[in-house]
Amino acid sequence: xxxxxxxRSKTKNASAxxxxxxxxxxxxxxxxxRQQPDYLPQMQQEILDVIRKYVAIDQExxxxxxxxxDHCSVLELNVTLPDR
Amino acid sequence: MNTREPGVAGRxxxxxxxxxxxxxxxxxxxxxxxxxAAIGTGLALRGxxxxxxxFDVGLRNLDLIMGCERRVVYDFVNxxxxxxxxxxxxxxxxxxxxxxxxxxxxxxxxxALTQEGxxxxxxxxxxxxxxxxxxxxxxxxxxxxxxxxxxxxAVVVTNPEVSSVRDSDRILGILQSKTRRVEAGEDPVEExxxxxxxSPARVQAGEMLSVQDVEDILAIPLIGVIPExxxxxxxxxxxxxxxxxQETEAGQAYSDAVARLLGDQVEHRFLEVQKKGxxxxxxxxx
Ligand SMILES: Nc1ncnc2c1ncn2[C@@H]1O[C@H](COP(=O)(O)OP(=O)(O)OP(=O)(O)O)[C@@H](O)[C@H]1O
Ligand SMILES: [Mg+2]
Numbered sequence: 001x002x003x004x005x006x007x008r009s010k011t012k013n014a015s016a017x018x019x020x021x022x023x024x025x026x027x028x029x030x031x032x033x034r035q036q037p038d039y040l041p042q043m044q045q046e047i048l049d050v051i052r053k054y055v056a057i058d059q060e061x062x063x064x065x066x067x068x069x070d071h072c073s074v075l076e077l078n079v080t081l082p083d084r
Numbered sequence: 085m086n087t088r089e090p091g092v093a094g095r096x097x098x099x100x101x102x103x104x105x106x107x108x109x110x111x112x113x114x115x116x117x118x119x120x121a122a123i124g125t126g127l128a129l130r131g132x133x134x135x136x137x138x139f140d141v142g143l144r145n146l147d148l149i150m151g152c153e154r155r156v157v158y159d160f161v162n163x164x165x166x167x168x169x170x171x172x173x174x175x176x177x178x179x180x181x182x183x184x185x186x187x188x189x190x191x192x193x194x195x196a197l198t199q200e201g202x203x204x205x206x207x208x209x210x211x212x213x214x215x216x217x218x219x220x221x222x223x224x225x226x227x228x229x230x231x232x233x234x235x236x237x238a239v240v241v242t243n244p245e246v247s248s249v250r251d252s253d254r255i256l257g258i259l260q261s262k263t264r265r266v267e268a269g270e271d272p273v274e275e276x277x278x279x280x281x282x283s284p285a286r287v288q289a290g291e292m293l294s295v296q297d298v299e300d301i302l303a304i305p306l307i308g309v310i311p312e313x314x315x316x317x318x319x320x321x322x323x324x325x326x327x328x329x330q331e332t333e334a335g336q337a338y339s340d341a342v343a344r345l346l347g348d349q350v351e352h353r354f355l356e357v358q359k360k361g362x363x364x365x366x367x368x369x370x
Pocket of ligand 2: 117118140220
């Protein structure tokens, strides 16, 4: 490695730090999902079925998440309805 | 030879059972088979009677890496189906005493492994082995789950690269929820991080996640760092586990990892770029 490389490596916007940041976010997200109760997928499916009685939506349009805070859990339901 | 003190298992069981180590990763091609061969050989070299089992049904490779591919007669699935006894299927390693290999089948379908079958084989092996090393297939589905279900210890093989780290974290999730130990309410599976294909120069250049980065994300203890090394390919060409080549950094790094697995305190090596000559002096060494 030349002397120029040495100093360049210190100042360059390192891609490894981008990788680390992205990983920290996705891993935290996936760990959160893992801790969700087993009934969640089934419940998501049933909610989807109910909504489908009235509106034509697909699987990806319903997003259910359980957020655990210190004192309580919040069930968050997001449904994207199609444009009309 | 059984030198372990009776642990939790020892209190419940009469005899001291083998410790079951799974080598797993989620992502494919990160070095599980290379590491299984090295760790199994390393344990046998330290005097422990060791069996390495290839769980990669349909894609067996451990036999090639261990150099015993021409001696395969029966395999894991034959034993499960009672077409052969365990003793008939186990291949005694030619180079290393105390070491045996149980090859995977080459042709059968992946569903050939059943929970009960695997348990029966592991139970039988447990009686006269000290360590059983399970070389997991890639993925997080049934095959990988079968390989880790009975484990006492997990070696999570990870490359310093985004998809490998993420998959390792997923495997950790499975290790914490879908194992015999969890289901029996015993102590959880002991988890160890084995970082492989590490390139200090690229880390220094900011192009590769560092050991610290991966440790920060996965948050499990580090058992070893294996440098990216030409010696690994060379060893696999010859059908010889790389740990037997103690001239090489990869071989030495695997020996260190085995020592740590057995509880020795060993400093990590090969983590820094070897600076040399003028520059080294200019910077005051190290
Ligand atoms: N430290 C290393 N340096 C260089 N090459 C390596 C190193 N470790 C593994 N490899 C190479 O990476 C490739 C994959 O290794 P290996 O077969 O052990 O991975 P694997 O995780 O078992 O793969 P699979 O998921 O397909 O079972 C091989 O070509 C091997 O030689
Ligand atoms: Mg493999």
